[in-house]
Amino acid sequence: KAGVTQTPRYLIKTRGQQVTLSCSPISGHRSVSWYQQTPGQGLQFLFEYFSETQRNKGNFPGRFSGRQFSNSRSEMNVSTLELGDSALYLCASSLNGDTQYFGPGTRLTVL
Amino acid sequence: SQKIEQNSEALNIQEGKTATLTCNYTNYSPAYLQWYRQDPGRGPVFLLLIRENEKEKRKERLKVTFDTTLKQSLFHITASQPADSATYLCALDENYGQNFVFGPGTRLSVLP
Numbered sequence: 084k085a086g087v088t089q090t091p092r093y094l095i096k097t098r099g100q101q102v103t104l105s106c107s108p109i110s111g112h113r114s115v116s117w118y119q120q121t122p123g124q125g126l127q128f129l130f131e132y133f134s135e136t137q138r139n140k141g142n143f144p145g146r147f148s149g150r151q152f153s154n155s156r157s158e159m160n161v162s163t164l165e166l167g168d169s170a171l172y173l174c175a176s177s178l179n180g181d182t183q184y185f186g187p188g189t190r191l192t193v194l
Numbered sequence: 195s196q197k198i199e200q201n202s203e204a205l206n207i208q209e210g211k212t213a214t215l216t217c218n219y220t221n222y223s224p225a226y227l228q229w230y231r232q233d234p235g236r237g238p239v240f241l242l243l244i245r246e247n248e249k250e251k252r253k254e255r256l257k258v259t260f261d262t263t264l265k266q267s268l269f270h271i272t273a274s275q276p277a278d279s280a281t282y283l284c285a286l287d288e289n290y291g292q293n294f295v296f297g298p299g300t301r302l303s304v305l306p
Contacts, residue, residue, distance in 0.1 A: 087237075116293065126238070126283065126296040139293040173237050181226060181287070183294065185237030 084110060087176050087186035095192045101162040104189045108155050108176030115157040116183065117149060120171040132157055161191075169193045196221040200284060200297040207274055208305055215269040215300045217284035222295070224286035227260055227267050232281045232299065241282075242269075274304045 088107045096102050108115050117129040128141040132151035149159045155176075161168055169192050175183035201216035217227070226245045230238035244251045244260040244267065251258050257270040271278050281299040288295050 118296075125298045128293045128295065131293055141293065175237070181243055182228070182240050183230075183238075183285075184240065185230075188235075188237050190235075 087174060087184055089172075089174050089186040089189050091189060092187065093190045093192075095194065096164050097194050098164055098166060100164050101160065102164060102191060104159045104172055104174075104191075106157045106159070106174030106176075106186060108157070108174075109178075109184055112176035112178050112184070113155050114177040114180060115151055115155065116175045116177070117157070117159050118173040118175065119143070120173055120188070121169075126173070129159070164193045166193050196295075198222070198284065198286065198295055198297045200282075200300045202300055203298070204301045204303065206303045206305060209274060209276060211274055213271040213274050213278070213302055213304070215282050215284075215302070217267040217269070217297055219265050219286060222265075222286055222288065224288070226287055227258075228285045228287075228294075229256075229258055229267075229269050230283045230285060230296075232283060238283055271302075276304045276306050279303050 090105045114133045116131040118126050120126045130149050131139045135151045146162045151157045171188045171190050173185050173188045175185045177183050198219040207213050226243055228243045229241045231241055232238040242251055242258045244258050246262050255272045259268045281301045283299045284297040285294045
């Protein structure tokens with residue numbers, strides 16, 4: 084079974100731009116979570132989707148948003164990028180809500 | 195306030211010894227706790243899950259304990275190998291699996 088895939092793997096943007104990241108979960112997994120990982124803050128929860136509904140949201144500003152499609156694929160959008168948004172963005176899928184299977188991440192650099 | 199801590203940022207041990215990593219938390223009541231391994235530039239990989247009513251879980255050279263009274267989990271790697279060198283993260287569920295809180299991680303280096 085194919086693992087979680089994320090595209091693109093690397094991205095460079097400038098301040099003020101917006102970005103969309105994509106995540107394809109493991110087949111059959113309906114829960115998709117997004118995390119931001121930085122050296123200073125570690126791995127921080129952004130939001131979780133299940134069957135196209137956002138069930139939970141972390142403590143991030145409204146510039147961070149996401150959605151999930153009927154095939155469980157998910158996208159995350161960050162608008163008006165700031166330098167501090169530079170991070171590794173990780174997507175994880177889950178079958179039954181406990182074990183999380185992570186993708187390789189998207190490395191976002193904001194200049 | 196809620197907090198999850200891992201004993202040290204980095205841990206160096208000699209090959210063949212047992213590595214013991216600690217995860218402490220405050221003001222959480224998780225139904226279960228998990229341990230993940232993360233290699234540089236890659237996403238975390240699930241290792242073990244232990245539920246609140248379990249005291250100990252084992253998988254090959256790995257052992258995890260969970261003490262809900264002490265609010266602590268210990269993660270052991272026996273007969274450690276250089277290939278075990280990685281960052282190890284503990285995570286606890288905050289809302290019945292709908293979101294997880296991760297510790298800052300411990301970077302383990304196993305020296306040959």
